[in-house]
Amino acid sequence: FRAIRRLYPLGFNEEVQIAKRDFHRVVRRAKRLYWRNLIDTFSDSSSVFKAVRWLKSPGPFQPPPLQVDDVVYESQIDKANALRRATLERRTADDDIQDPWMLISPLRPIPFPLEISLDEAQYATLHTGNTSPGSDNITVNLLKAVWHIIGTHVRRLFEKCLSVGHHPKPFREAEVVMIAKPRRRDLTSPRAWRPISLLSCLGKGLERLIARRLAWAAIHFSVLHPQQAGALPKRSATDLVAALIHDIEEAFARKKVATLVTMDIQGAFDTVMRNRLVLRLRVQGWPDHLARWAGSFMSGRSARVRYQDTLTPSSPLQCGLPQGSPV
Numbered sequence: 001f002r003a004i005r006r007l008y009p010l011g012f013n014e015e016v017q018i019a020k021r022d023f024h025r026v027v028r029r030a031k032r033l034y035w036r037n038l039i040d041t042f043s044d045s046s047s048v049f050k051a052v053r054w055l056k057s058p059g060p061f062q063p064p065p066l067q068v069d070d071v072v073y074e075s076q077i078d079k080a081n082a083l084r085r086a087t088l089e090r091r092t093a094d095d096d097i098q099d100p101w102m103l104i105s106p107l108r109p110i111p112f113p114l115e116i117s118l119d120e121a122q123y124a125t126l127h128t129g130n131t132s133p134g135s136d137n138i139t140v141n142l143l144k145a146v147w148h149i150i151g152t153h154v155r156r157l158f159e160k161c162l163s164v165g166h167h168p169k170p171f172r173e174a175e176v177v178m179i180a181k182p183r184r185r186d187l188t189s190p191r192a193w194r195p196i197s198l199l200s201c202l203g204k205g206l207e208r209l210i211a212r213r214l215a216w217a218a219i220h221f222s223v224l225h226p227q228q229a230g231a232l233p234k235r236s237a238t239d240l241v242a243a244l245i246h247d248i249e250e251a252f253a254r255k256k257v258a259t260l261v262t263m264d265i266q267g268a269f270d271t272v273m274r275n276r277l278v279l280r281l282r283v284q285g286w287p288d289h290l291a292r293w294a295g296s297f298m299s300g301r302s303a304r305v306r307y308q309d310t311l312t313p314s315s316p317l318q319c320g321l322p323q324g325s326p327v
Helices: 001-006 011-040 044-057 076-088 117-128 139-164 201-220 239-251 276-285 288-298
Strands: 066-068 072-075 173-180 193-198 300-307 315-317
Touching: 011 072, 011 076, 076 173, 076 193, 076 300, 117 139, 139 201, 139 288, 173 315, 201 288, 276 288
Parallel strands: 173 300
Antiparallel strands: 066 072, 173 193, 300 315
16 A cells, blocks of 8 residues: 555545545435435334434443353343342341340440431432432432422421331332443353442432431441541541552551452342341440331332343342442
């Protein structure tokens, strides 16, 4: 090609450019004419949806078959059900203790007020991004648009839920989206997938309100270790990384070797036991109405699994916390 360009420095290049421009012009006209003729032939809505599907990109990658215990699942519905069993149903209520309300001696009483102001309810519900809605399809933007009408009622709902220790059932219905974990190459293993729960935005407002109170009280009353960081006010994961880098650099400055030991709990969210958590809260000194709310939050949960373009029917979950919940 370079030799041809040297032989024909002007004419060849000019002719090629003209031919290239004419070719693209003809292709554009042909495409325009094809789509106009196609649109003119539409007779029902199914033809429109079919044309829209043609325009959608198939995506850069399709997950391979899933293998669980020497069984290979190929269809989307089979893989969705297999991931549900492998990630959300690894434990049952049989692994839990029987009575979380046994007689105990709390370490110390931790106050947790029942009163909720309108500003607190509004901040917990609306001061967040427009996250994906749950099964009710109510978005944060929709709640913002009608808050001047529903704000007082939402505050009363949150306050009553906290006082009686109850989490409404519609807030416990989740749509679990299976997302591939980053930097995981073997997508044939269930461990390469992370279940993210899409919950009601209104319910997450109540969860976010309680989570903020929990975080403040846990630090103020020294429930958590001073070096524990993450999801806590003024103790972010960034602070933890900065402290780690400081310790490593200090060790290197002293001509020493820095060693880091890490530990990961497999499926920590999905294996939390309801009764054990309630008992642990009571032992730490949290009030009974908060322990009852936590028990209600974890009981009677149900979920439907979304994998690619497939959505399974809703079915109950016996244990675990929804990964994606503010709590």
